Amino acid sequence: MIICLYAGLLVTLAMLIAWIVQWRAGNAGWVDVFWTFSTGAALAAVALAAPGVMWRHWCLAALLLVWSVRLGGHVAWRVATGPEDTRYAQMRAAAPSRFQARMFWLIIGQGPVSGLLALSVYQAAAQPEAAITGGDVAGLGVLLAALAGEALADWQLRAWRADPAHRGGICEIGLWSLCRHPNYLCEALIWLAYPLIAVSLQRPASWLAFVAPVLMFLVLRYLTGVPPVEAAMAASRGEAYRLYQARTSAMLPRWPRRS
Numbered sequence: 001m002i003i004c005l006y007a008g009l010l011v012t013l014a015m016l017i018a019w020i021v022q023w024r025a026g027n028a029g030w031v032d033v034f035w036t037f038s039t040g041a042a043l044a045a046v047a048l049a050a051p052g053v054m055w056r057h058w059c060l061a062a063l064l065l066v067w068s069v070r071l072g073g074h075v076a077w078r079v080a081t082g083p084e085d086t087r088y089a090q091m092r093a094a095a096p097s098r099f100q101a102r103m104f105w106l107i108i109g110q111g112p113v114s115g116l117l118a119l120s121v122y123q124a125a126a127q128p129e130a131a132i133t134g135g136d137v138a139g140l141g142v143l144l145a146a147l148a149g150e151a152l153a154d155w156q157l158r159a160w161r162a163d164p165a166h167r168g169g170i171c172e173i174g175l176w177s178l179c180r181h182p183n184y185l186c187e188a189l190i191w192l193a194y195p196l197i198a199v200s201l202q203r204p205a206s207w208l209a210f211v212a213p214v215l216m217f218l219v220l221r222y223l224t225g226v227p228p229v230e231a232a233m234a235a236s237r238g239e240a241y242r243l244y245q246a247r248t249s250a251m252l253p254r255w256p257r258r259s
Helices: 002-025 030-049 054-081 086-094 096-108 110-125 134-161 182-190 193-198 204-223 226-237 239-247
Strands: none
Touching: 002 030, 002 096, 002 110, 030 054, 030 096, 030 110, 054 110, 054 134, 086 096, 086 226, 096 110, 110 193, 110 204, 134 182, 134 193, 182 204, 193 204, 204 226, 226 239
């Protein structure tokens, strides 16, 4: 599984370049673009290099590239055409003199995260069963559904924001009425596909595949996802956003409570 280490090192190198690019561009959102594209390429290479069955390798590599191009393209368009992501804008405003140093340490940790995600991809690709398994069907079904859900959430938010009447408001339509961060929920679910494909009682190491969904859920829910977005939204929307928080769950979908 040394290939997983190489994947992490490749993404780390890409993120060092991303740090320079975002510094020169004055928009820290470019780091998300670099991470998504470099992680997709590195993990697709891991899928192709793993032992196992070739059709599964190519299927996983193709889906990783689809994930990368879809998400990376969405983020790149948003960064190129809009203001800086509220998470980074808030960091910049809070400590302008320390912003680039904080960004460096934030960025440098993303390579190891990709290396850990590679463990899950490797275990899924290394599934030795030549025939299509129930795990293959379940994993690919979850992955495709989560990809579609994330794309739908992004489209709904983009369409809602396009209406000038919604400026300064809170999106509560479609998937955004069921939880405050449906895009993060679907992103975490994407990574659940790999343990579903990988896990086998005959392969104890295959349980390492659960690293990806657990890691992505924790990162998105408690570190770089929900907390900074919620802080920025509460600061800009005030009481209206706190009421939205009270009636709508963070990432687990449910019908909203009445205010």
